[in-house]
Amino acid sequence: MAVNSELDFIQGTPAVVVDRVSMTYRTTSRSRSAGRTAASNLFGARQPGSRTKSVDVPALKEVSLVVQHGESLGIIGRNGSGKSTLLKLVGGQVPPSTGAVYATSTPVMLGVNAALIPGLSGDQNIVLGCLAMGMTRGQINAKYDEIVELSGLEDAIHMPMKSYSAGMGSRLRFAIAAAIDPEILIIDEALNTGDAQFKDRTRKKMMELLEQAGTVFLVSHSMATIADLCNRVIWLDQGELVADGDPAPVVKWYRLFTQKLADGDRIGALKLRRRMLNNLQVADVSDRNSLRRARS
Ligand SMILES: Nc1ncnc2c1ncn2[C@@H]1O[C@H](COP(=O)(O)OP(=O)(O)OP(=O)(O)O)[C@@H](O)[C@H]1O
Numbered sequence: 450m451a452v453n454s455e456l457d458f459i460q461g462t463p464a465v466v467v468d469r470v471s472m473t474y475r476t477t478s479r480s481r482s483a484g485r486t487a488a489s490n491l492f493g494a495r496q497p498g499s500r501t502k503s504v505d506v507p508a509l510k511e512v513s514l515v516v517q518h519g520e521s522l523g524i525i526g527r528n529g530s531g532k533s534t535l536l537k538l539v540g541g542q543v544p545p546s547t548g549a550v551y552a553t554s555t556p557v558m559l560g561v562n563a564a565l566i567p568g569l570s571g572d573q574n575i576v577l578g579c580l581a582m583g584m585t586r587g588q589i590n591a592k593y594d595e596i597v598e599l600s601g602l603e604d605a606i607h608m609p610m611k612s613y614s615a616g617m618g619s620r621l622r623f624a625i626a627a628a629i630d631p632e633i634l635i636i637d638e639a640l641n642t643g644d645a646q647f648k649d650r651t652r653k654k655m656m657e658l659l660e661q662a663g664t665v666f667l668v669s670h671s672m673a674t675i676a677d678l679c680n681r682v683i684w685l686d687q688g689e690l691v692a693d694g695d696p697a698p699v700v701k702w703y704r705l706f707t708q709k710l711a712d713g714d715r716i717g718a719l720k721l722r723r724r725m726l727n728n729l730q731v732a733d734v735s736d737r738n739s740l741r742r743a744r745s
Contacts, residue, residue, distance in 0.1 A: 461515070461517045462517055462518045463515050463516065463517055463518075463551075463553070464516055464517060464518045464520070464552065464553050464554075464632065464633055464664040465514075465515075465516040465539055465550065465551070465552045465553075465556070465633060465664065465666075466514075466515050466516075466550070466551040466552075467512055467513055467514040467515075467516075467535075467538070467539065467548070467550050468513060468548050468549050468550070468551065469511050469512075469513050469547065469548040470509060470511070470512050470513070470535075470538055470545040470547070470548035470549065470550060471507070471509050471510055471511050471512070471545060471546050471547045471548060471688075472507075472508045472509040472531070472534050472538060472543070472545050472546050472688075473505045473506065473507050473508065473546045474505070474506040474508055475503060475504075475505055475506075476503075476504060476506055477501045477502065477503060477504065478501065478502055478503075478504040479500070479501050507688055508531045508534040508688055509531045509534050509535060509538070509545075509685075509688045510687075510688040510689050511547070511548070512531075512535065512548075512685075512688075512689075512690050513548075513690075514683065514690070514693075516664055516666070516681075517664070518553075518632075518663075518664055519663075519664065520664055520665075520680060520681050521664070521665040521667065521678055521679045521680050521681070522664070522665065522666050522667065522679060522681050522682070522683065523667050523668075523669065523675035523678070523679030523681070523682040523683070523696060524536070524666065524667065524668045524682075524683055524685060525668075525669070525670075525672070525675060525682060525683070525684050525685070525699070525700070525703055526684055526685035526686055526691075526703075527686060527707070530685040530686050530687060530688065531685045531687075531688040532637075532668045532685055533637055533668060534688075535666075535685065536558065536635050536637050536666055536668055537558075538550055539552070539556055539633075539635060539666060540556050540557075540558035540635050541555075541556065542558065552633055553632065553633075554631075554632040554633060555631075555633070556631070556633035556634070556635050556666070557582065557626050557629065557631035557633065557634055557635065558626075558635040558637070564577075564578070564581055565577065565578055565610055565618075565621070565622065565625075566610070567609065567610045567611035568609055568610075568611060569609065569610060570606070570607050570608060570609055570610070571597075571600070571602055571605060571606040571607065571608065571610060571613070571621055572597070572606050572607060574610055574621065574625075575589070575593060575596050575597070575606075575621075575624075575625055576589055578622075578625040578626075579592070579596075579625060579628060579629070582625070582626075582629050583629075584628075584629055588629075592628045592629075595628065596624045596625060596628045597624075599623070599624035599627060599628075599650060599654060600620045600621045600623075600624035600625075601620055601650060602617060602620060602621060605617065623636075623651060623654075627654050630663070631663065632663055632664065633663070633664045633665075633666070634663060634664070634665050634666070635665075635666045636665065636666065636667045636668070637668045652677065652678065665678075665679075667679060672700050672703075672704065675696060675700060676696050676697065676700055679696050680695075680696070681693070681694070681695070681696070682694065682695070682696045682699040682700060683699070684699055684702070684703050684725070686706075686722060689726070690729065691722055691725045691726055691729065692725045692728075692729060693729060693730070702721065702725055705721060706718050706721050706722060709721065
């Protein structure tokens with residue numbers, strides 16, 4: 450559902466407001482002359498003339514977004530379009546270069562909030578992860594069995610985490626993160642790491658979260674997962690919000706766009722992108738404390 454009128458906005462119950470947020474990373478880049486000597490640099494001493502310089506990478510360009518309670522927001526886009534950056538900003542992992550993010554409760558980023566220790570067993574990590582998320586001993590005891598069951602790790606729960614496969618580790622992280630029934634849950638491609646049985650459990654848990662009027666942010670390259678789990682989708686491209694709305698049409702236009710690019714029809718793809726941008730209605734937060742409105 451897009452924010453499409455002032456009335457809708459005021460009557461809604463926003464969980465997260467992204468207010469004109471942009472993000473520029475500062476990193477280093479080797480100069481062209483340095484590139485020519487790259488191979489020799491790898492194997493030997495630095496060559497004269499090789500230089501690195503600071504460059505700015507604009508990852509997100511003034512994105513505004515209002516996400517309501519109960520919405521499950523899918524975020525799609527090509528590699529490097531800014532999806533993970535948006536999640537990191539919403540989750541508070543990095544501060545934005547400009548703008549601000551407001552949330553009604555602390556968003557829990559799956560796999561990041563649960564800072565687990567490889568040398569400890571799965572069950573010890575459950576306690577550790579839950580404590581790190583601010584749960585009390587009593588709350589951990591009450592949720593413990595549910596976490597173990599959701600992880601599907603069975604007897605492996607007593608083995609050290611360093612003996613787990615990547616998928617097993619993801620299952621444990623998901624189970625821990627979901628245990629606090631976060632009002633706002635952020636998931637970055639995590640659904641793609643587990644096996645079929647785990648994906649099924651994850652889907653059920655996501656449905657439960659939605660029923661509890663939780664808010665979910667989900668980044669995935671799987672359009673089937675997005676269509677299955679989300680009731681709203683945004684499409685990011687080169688750090689810009691290109692489309693925002695019901696999953697079926699947004700996914701359809703995004704697929705068409707990538708198909709055109711794959712076919713070498715760059716002009717057709719750009720025309721489609723421009724048409725989507727022209728149709729986009731952008732949320733605008735005009736006053737940080739009270740009045741918020743939408744502009745087209
Ligand atoms: N820590 C960083 N330092 C410098 N540049 C970064 C950093 N993190 C991301 N970027 C750049 O920001 C842009 C957006 O990256 P981001 O990871 O948000 O994209 P994404 O849409 O999640 O991509 P993917 O689908 O490949 O995961 C890219 O150009 C990337 O190179």
